[in-house]
Amino acid sequence: MHRARPGTLCLAAVLWAVVATGTPAQETPRLDVRDVLERLDILGLGAEQVAALRAALREPETLNRLLDHLQERPFLNGILAPLNLDFSNLTAADSSVLALTYDWRKDLLFRSMETGARTVYGYHLTAVARGALTQRADRNPRDLIESGFSLNGFTSWGGVVAAPRALQLRMNQLEDQMAEAGSLAELEASPEYREFTRSLWGRLRPQSYLTLGLAGELEANQSWDRRQYVAGAALGFDLKVWNPESRAAAWNVVDWPAALLRYLLGSDHRVRPSGVAIPTLVLGIDRVDPANDSLRVALGEADPFYRFTAAVSYKSALAPLPGGQLYLEAALRYYREFAPAAVVEGAGLDASTFFTVSIAAPNGLYVAYSDGRLPLDEVHRKVYELGFRISF
Amino acid sequence: VAIWSTDVRACKTTWTTLLGLQQIRATFAAAGAIPMGQLAFWTGQDDTRAVRAQALALEMDQIFFLRGAAYEEGVDGAIAVAALVDMLLVETKVVAELAERADTLYDFLGESEGGGGPGDADA
Secondary structure (H helix, E strand, O other): OOEEOOHHHHHHHHHHHHHOOOOOOOOOOOOOHHHHHHHHOOOOOOHHHHHHHHHHHOOHHHHHHHHHHHHHOOOEEOOOOOEEEEEEEEEOOOOEEEEEEEEEEEEEEEEEEEOOOOEEEEEEEEEEEEEEEEOOHHHOOOOOEEEEEEEEEEEEEEEEOOOOHHHHHHHHHHHHHHOOOOOHHHHHHOHHHHHHHHHHHOOEEEEEEEEEEEEEEEEEOOOOOEEEEEEEEEEEEEEEOOOOOOHHHHHOHHHHHHHHHHHHOOOOOOOOOOHHHOOEEEEEEEEEEEEEEHHHHHHOOOOOEEEEEEEEEEEEEEEEEOOEEEEEEEEEEEEEEOOOOHHHHHOOOOEEEEEEEEEEOOOOEEEEEEEEOOOOOOOOEEEEEEEEOOOO | OOOOOOOOHHHHHHHHHHHHOOOOOOOHHHHOOOEHHHOOOOOOOHHHHHHHHHHHHHHHHHHHHHOOOEEOOOOOHHHHHHHHHHHHOOOOOEHHHHHHHHHHHEEOOOHHHOOOOHHHHHO
């Protein structure tokens, strides 16, 4: 069983209250760190020191490190375990805001069966919750909160070819020797590594994974004045060419720029696209009930509508670094309403696209660029991010 | 804290499996501390991350069998794959914890010959 740290939710809430202090345009009385410190006078801090403390508390790196300490506190086990939280600065053209993003996904039920040597099928029932919260809701450039359930069937075929017992024993011997390597260069130059990878990769076949499911979700913006209920069907597809020596990997044209970067960075001795970096695709058709969407209600177009959705993600390793690898990552989300009313189309609510690309190091430092808007966000933004990410 | 030792077959086989699937690129000594968020399948996009994790878990399951492993008593493919997916989808879980979980699900080839589970490493 994995360990959960729901207590982190409590600290996250406290941290969030601290971070949000002093934010203008908020009518609700708030806890202010400076007031607390000055009134209690427990530390004898001067105004400059208090200001420095407050500034430090607003840095994503500081906040994430504080959250990270909570990993040592396994308050509860179970359902909250697959929770990821990040603090980051989101910088649009007109403002910069501190954001807390969260995502949680839990398989409540999972069943699978094998129909042959390399084909598996099954189904799973899943709960999800995800979104981004910022100091000021009206400046949230990722203003979409989603919560719901899905029931998915899946099948996977391809993958591996069985190995005889003699080869299995030989691979154990090889990995015993490989495990003693003192450096990555030593490992990858060793004859044991070459023999092992040749043996393994020679038995790997392209794997195709297909999933089809039904989902129900509540979508809302942070201020909760725009809400809509969504029911739909989604088709997901993931193809991986696990053997890097396979010619099929060369067809992954999306990865050519990354392949060139790997070559230029010296992490690969030739320009070779990766079959592991083939983008993953999820397509869907949703029925959306926008009865609680204040904007659509104001337009007089609050009847349910159908929309097409697409999500694509891509990630490719650029170079090994201590603690992991330097990665290039890109993602696209697209929404388009079928047969929108003229007033909806005129208001630009019939379609939205959100694209993001980032380069991230294993120490948590990342730079990212986002362009577009999500369905309940009223403003198209270009967002530059420089952040430090630690999740728990 | 999960045990990460060359004396544990589950650790070594999990490492070489992730290495072979190009999810990590690190020595055995360094691999144990690598978090799931640093594996190649992990993506910031929630919709596709789950799809990628499930595909990877199924592939790992097949490679463990290619390497001669069998399910532990009371474990079947659904239990094993679901457990691997649960581990893969926690960004801060590390490879050592994934190996520890795999050790409870699979009887790896050679486990009982000095390359056993965490209990053996402690001995």
